[in-house]
Amino acid sequence: MPDLTPAEVLFDGEPQPAVLPPCDHYAGSEKLIRKSLALQAQLGPVFDITLDCEDGAQFGHEAEHAELVASFVGGEDDRFGRVGVRIHDFDHRGWRDDVRIILRHAKKAPAFVMLPKIRSVADAAEMVAFIEASRREFGIERAIPCHLLVETHGALANAFELAALPGVESLSFGLMDFVSAHNGAIPDTAMRSPGQFDHPLVRRAKLEIAAACHAHGKVPSHNVSTEVRDMSVVADDAARARNEFGYTRMWSIHPEQIAPIVAAFSPRADEIALAADILLAAQRAHWGPTRHGDTLHDRASYRYYWSVLRRAHATGQTMPDECAPLFASSSRQDT
Incomplete structure (x- = not known):
């Protein structure tokens, strides 16, 4: 029988935690949408593109903008899905129209739908x-994940309940x-750095989410x-969000x-190499405890190192060829 993979043995039959590309880039106008799609074609699916019907639409022309957005979803320039x-938000008269126009006219379903405010x-x-009922009505086979934008007192107070909702894939913070x-x-x-990481109420909101x-x-x-000028500030913001606050994804404008x-x-390359070494040794040991150097490892640490490799995959990092068995299909054929 083939060696079992981390996905098959480390989660006790529960779904693996979601992993998405680490950057969510927003584009509202036709010009910016085209530029974003061209950049994604160049860099690969290491970032998502969110086409904006909320802030991108002119007042009174929401339906026309939704049709424009729909024309790009699943089109020839949407190479990676x-x-x-x-x-629009729940209190806006046009949010249902947004959904129906996009699902009716797009060549395939969007990767996700962001729900603001x-x-x-x-x-x-x-x-x-x-959204679920509409995709069924239009004969769309797969479910469409929803992302929720937490930017109000009510949403923050209910962050755990929002994260628990079926169909929700991600929560974003609207600073x-x-x-x-x-x-x-x-x-x-x-509203900017470094204050956004230092004010107690903002820190609390980030951590709760x-x-x-x-x-x-x-x-x-x-x-x-x-x-938008000094990219070292952006890099520092992203590093702090990741290392101090536990975020695995960030918006780009x-x-x-x-x-x-x-x-x-x-x-980092050394993190990837270490994770690969530990997990390959664990796989050879049929996922029992192992020792790497002077450190003992078991399923708890294996789950951590598996998350490192999954993030490496989502960010397009090079991984050792020996990692292939760890990503082997979990669909096994009887032999």
Whole structure:
């Protein structure tokens, strides 16, 4: 019988925690959408593109913009199937129209749908249910994951319940609206670095969202960096989000931000090599305890090192050829 893979033995039959490309890049206008798709074709599926029906649409022309967005989803320039959409919020009259226009006209389903300004679990559940019912109505075979934007007091208070909703794949933090919702009680310095990592209320919000996601196997996505000139600031923001706050994904609002974000969330070559060595030894030991150097390992540490390799795969990192058996299909044929 073939050696069992980490996916088959380390999660006790439960689904593996979600892993997504580490950067979510937003584009609203036709010009920016085309540029983003060209960059994705060049760099590969190491970042997602979210086509924006909320901030990208002119008032009164929401339907026309949704049709424009739909024309790119699944089109010839959507080479990797990693193009999602952001629709209008629950209180906007056009959010249902956004969903129906995009699912009706797109050549294939979007990779995900971002739901902004979530205020309650009930609102989020209704939107997720409508998207599910619509995709069934239009004969779309696979379920469409939903991403929720947490930027209100109500959403933050219910972060764990939101992360637990079926059909939800990720929670994002909306820093600007969150700070504004405090009516001046949080200074504007908390909308940018380093203040966004230092103010206690903002730190609490970031940590609550990350904790909720990890508790339910969902992806925590960090807010944008407003810096568009000095990419070292963006790189530092991404590194702090990853290393101090437990985020595994981050928004981008400028093409130059994509590379430093992807780099910050990518495992280093030495981390990849160590993870491969430990997991290959574990596989040879049929996933019993092993020793690497002077350190003992068991299934708890194996799960950690498997997450390193999965992140390496999601960020397009080179992995040792010997890793192939670890990623072998879990679908086994009787022999």
